[in-house]
Amino acid sequence: MIEIIKADGTAEQNYMKLLKSRSTQVSKTVTESVSKILEDVREQGDRALLAYTEKFDGKLPKFIEVPREEINDALSEADEDYVNALLNAIENISDFHNRQKQQSFINPKQNGVILGQRIRGLKRVGIYVPGGTAAYPSSVLMNAVPAKIAGVEEIVMVTPPLSDGTANPDILVAAALCGVDRVFLLGGAQAVAALAYGTESVPKVDKIVGPGNIYVATAKKLLYGTVDIDMIAGPSEILILADETAPASYVAADLMSQAEHDVLASAILVTTSEKLAKETVKELERQVKELSRKEIIERSLRDFGAVFVCEQVDYAVELANEFAPEHLEVMMQNPMEYIGRLDNAGSVFLGNYAPEPLGDYFAGPNHVLPTSGTARFFSPLSVDAFIKKSSYIYYTEDALREAHDDIVLLANKEGLTAHANSIIVRYQD
Amino acid sequence: MIEIIKADGTAEQNYMKLLKSRSTQVSKTVTESVSKILEDVREQGDRALLAYTEKFDGKLPKFIEVPREEINDALSEADEDYVNALLNAIENISDFHNRQKQQSFINPKQNGVILGQRIRGLKRVGIYVPGGTAAYPSSVLMNAVPAKIAGVEEIVMVTPPLSDGTANPDILVAAALCGVDRVFLLGGAQAVAALAYGTESVPKVDKIVGPGNIYVATAKKLLYGTVDIDMIAGPSEILILADETAPASYVAADLMSQAEHDVLASAILVTTSEKLAKETVKELERQVKELSRKEIIERSLRDFGAVFVCEQVDYAVELANEFAPEHLEVMMQNPMEYIGRLDNAGSVFLGNYAPEPLGDYFAGPNHVLPTSGTARFFSPLSVDAFIKKSSYIYYTEDALREAHDDIVLLANKEGLTAHANSIIVRYQD
Structure with a gap:
């Protein structure tokens, strides 16, 4: 299900090339059909927006904008444990992101000169939340909380309607708890166009964030400059750096928590212990049987998973830096000692009790992270993504x-x- | 030479549309020839790089990398006043940008949990400096100083050779004073490709910044994701908000300082005083005669300049916010009172003694600013552009x-x- 490879310089390089090849080229057909949708929504507003919604979602939802009382109802009818879990997560996410907030500064000089930099939240931000099985409440939290902390005046969410034309109640609950101001039942490139240009019903925003399928991603790319956008995320990745002290069952579980995302996800173990490598493979085989997304996990581990055994710790660290993974788990003895040497990673999980899902849902740091080796120069989503600066000179x-x-x-x-x-x-x- | 328009709601909207139309579409031919260059440099390294340099620059320069002693020689032979002017500017720019520096933080909790965010400078950054008449020393300062302050380990500069195959000494002096580490005599899309992919001679960088022609801009756009890039700047803009207290000669001079950049530059006066509007036009006609770039100024003022006369101050402010100009001068009585109401501008120049060129060269805030109305969501270039963040969870x-x-x-x-x-x-x- 996953290959154990002795790191020899060549194997790792070939594997890195394989990973890079996952970044799929957008076909000309997609770009053309998205361009047409953008143009139509820009020119015809609601008329085109509704026509495309009917065409792609099968029928028009009961309402385009979810009424406030529907959102409140979803919240009051929600399971208490779910609400509490979200509230605990929001508290942690808020606590962490509050520390990222930058202040305006002023620098008045003796000769009367005044220089300054003003920091403000963007006026209005749009959050795209995918529909179907990819409708993740955690994604609402990770985008809306930093926007709120940045001081964004209005947060507008778009999400495709369920097949019965209503809103996903789990998503509405998350939106309500994060202070999302308005929710529209719209999806696809047409929803992105509506946010960028504004229509009679949908207000124009300054920035569009959130994950989406290839049509959504292409629409965001094409509209960059008309509005700001967040990064376009590639397939998800985890790299676990582990020595003989790491429990193989934990390592295996964490590799699979990444592998289950989709068949392009990549899960890599880099270890100095051949024993751990072998035990991890056994654990993968044992644990995967019980998991609902077994087929996806087996396929992504086979296609894009790897276990590299390195003779030297230094080389293992070098390899982690070269991969520049989205998620990096360090299950080494004294994990803290590695912080200063790990140059490129979106989020670093230290020790045996910091599995990657802890970061996805709960700990506080953002789960929107740079993928495909871009942690070399990109950063996790943060409050900085929702501010704008102006300079002042007197x-x-x-x-x-x-x-x-x-x-x-x-x-x-x-x-x-x-x-x-x-x-x-x-x-x- | 410039039209005086009574603001009536419609005229302003039409004018804004005209301004937006300046953002020129990149032709398919340019994209295709740039793509070919990128591919060749990626696959063949120096061989392709040198071939393209010879093809586009006419001949190969004496050396691809400027030797350290040439840089030192340029510095020791430079005019003292020039060096001092640069040093004074660098001091101001450093002083301002030092205040932008973010610190890593750690948040250790009572229960043993540790969360943190590490901030580091990018490892290696490339600065593109155009050749010919657009070889601006100030552009070296505005890109290199924030990179240095961010903690970038190595700054690599590329700039096309002069027609005699040597480096522009003014640029070398600026580079030396800012602590640029290496200078390569390369230009065009091939230089950008070399920085993004690395060749035998040119080291691979994490981010490419700096202005350039359509080939350079297209190369940067296509390579975004392989490396990080800065904003792609559109034509330059100034909007002056002025009342009857503003001296017409200052207003006219400042409009022209923007208009001289190129024929697509836009210079706008928004005023509550019809008298000032008329006097400004007279002053433009008087002052332009003495200026070396008279033809460019007259053409850009005619095509993209405008004087809007508004009855109400509130409407004038609203208009400034809607234009969201790159540069905004406020020559109103009590200019400070407007800071809180001016929502969208890259850099705001307050009072009668803060002409825009003060910001271009000297005051300290960055002169790389969002254009074409993108100040609604983009920010001036800052130290933040040269850092990367990682999160830590224990x-x-x-x-x-x-x-x-x-x-x-x-x-x-x-x-x-x-x-x-x-x-x-x-x-x-």
Whole structure:
């Protein structure tokens, strides 16, 4: 079900190439049909939006915007344990993300000069929540909580209707608890277009976040610049760095928690212990039997899973850095000692009691993370994604006079004489 | 040369549409030829890089990488006033950007749980500096200083050679003073490809920043995801908000300092004073005669310049927010009072002695700013652009046990039983 490979330099490189090949090219057909949808919604507003909704979702939902009382009803009818689990998660997520909040600053100088940077939440943000089996309440939390903390004035959610034309109540409960302001029963590229351009019913937003299928992702890509978007996520990944102290049953369970996402997911164990490698494979075979997503797990482990056995710890660490995985578990003795050496990972899970699902649902850090090796330069979703900055410059007549010669010299150096003139004209008389 | 328009709701909307139409579509030919260049450099490395350099730059420069002694020589031979002007600017830019630096945080809890977020500079960053008349030393400063402050380990600069095959000494001086580590005499899409993929001579970087022509911009767009990139800038813009207290000669000079950039630049005056509007037009006609870039200025003012006269201050402010300009000058009585009402602008220049070129060269805030109305959601270039974050999660056996039921419930709710299993397996015995 998964291959044990002796790390020899070549095998790892080939495997990394295999992983990169998962990033599927968007077909021309998809791009063209999405472009057409965007154009229609931009030009015709609600009319096109409703037509596409009827076409792709089979029929129109009872209402496009979920009335406030339906949301409140969903909340009051929800299972108490579910509500409490969400509230506990929201508390942890809020606590962590509150620490990310940046403050505006001002720098007034003795000569009267004032410089500043103002930080504000975006005015309005749209969150896309997929329908069907990929309708994840945790995804609502991980997008809405940081937006709220950033100071976003209005959070608008779009999600496709269930087959009976109503809203998924689990999603409504999560939305209500996170302070989502409005919920629309819309999905696909048409929902993204409505958020970007605005229609008679749907307000125009400044940024669109959240996962979605290839049509949603393509729509977001094409609309980047008209609105801001979050990262386009690739297939999910976990890399576990483990030595002989790691329990094989934990390692196996955590690999599978990633592998179950979809058949393109990748789960990798990098270990210095051949014994652990072998035991993990046995544990995978034992545990997978009981799991509902057995077929997906077996396929993704076979196609994109791997167990690398390294002779040296240093090389194992180097390999982890080269993979730059979305999720990195460190089940080594004294895991803390590795923090300073692990350069590239979205989220790092330390020790034997920090399985990746703890981070997906509960611990507090965001679960929207850079994939496909982009942790080399991208970061987890954070409050920073929902703010905008502006700079402020105030100068006095005397202060600008003092800077006069430097600015004029630099402007002339660049051949921009009208730049120089804007300084000179103020001191001509 | 510039039209005075009575703001009536319709004229402004039409003008905004005109401005948006400037964002030129990239032709299929450009995309195809850039794609070919990227592919060749990726596959053949230096061989393709040198071939394209010879083809597009006419001949190969004396050296691909500028030797350290050439950089030092440029610095020691430079004009003292130029060096001092750069040093003064660097001091101001450093002072401002130092205040943007975020710190890693750790949040250790009573129950042994530790959460954290680590902030680090990117490992290696590439700065593109255009050649010819667009070789701006200020652009080196505005990109390199924040990268340095972010903690970037290595800054690599690429810039096309002069026609004699040597490096532009002004650019070398700026690079030396900002701590740029390596300089390569390369330009165009091939230089961008070399930075993204790495070749035998050019090291692979994590992020590419800096302005460039349509080939450079297209290369950056296509490589986004392989590396990170900065914003793709559109044509430059200024909007001046002014009342009857603003000196027309200053307003005219500042409009022209923007208009001289290129024929697509836009310069707008929004004023409550018809008198100022008329006097500004006279001043434009008077001052433009002396300026070296007269033709460009006249053309961009004619095509994309406008003077809007508004009856109400509130409407003038609303208009400024709707334009969301790259540069916003506020030449109103008591300019500070407007800060809280100005929602969308990259950089705000307050009062009669803060002309836009002060910000371009000297004051300290970054001059790389969101264009084409994207200040609604994008921010000025900052230290944040050169960092990456990682989250850290450490849990104890007891702490995870306490979270056990919540996580299992949420995982099952999402149908992800292998997620639930990774928690359950740890407490089975």
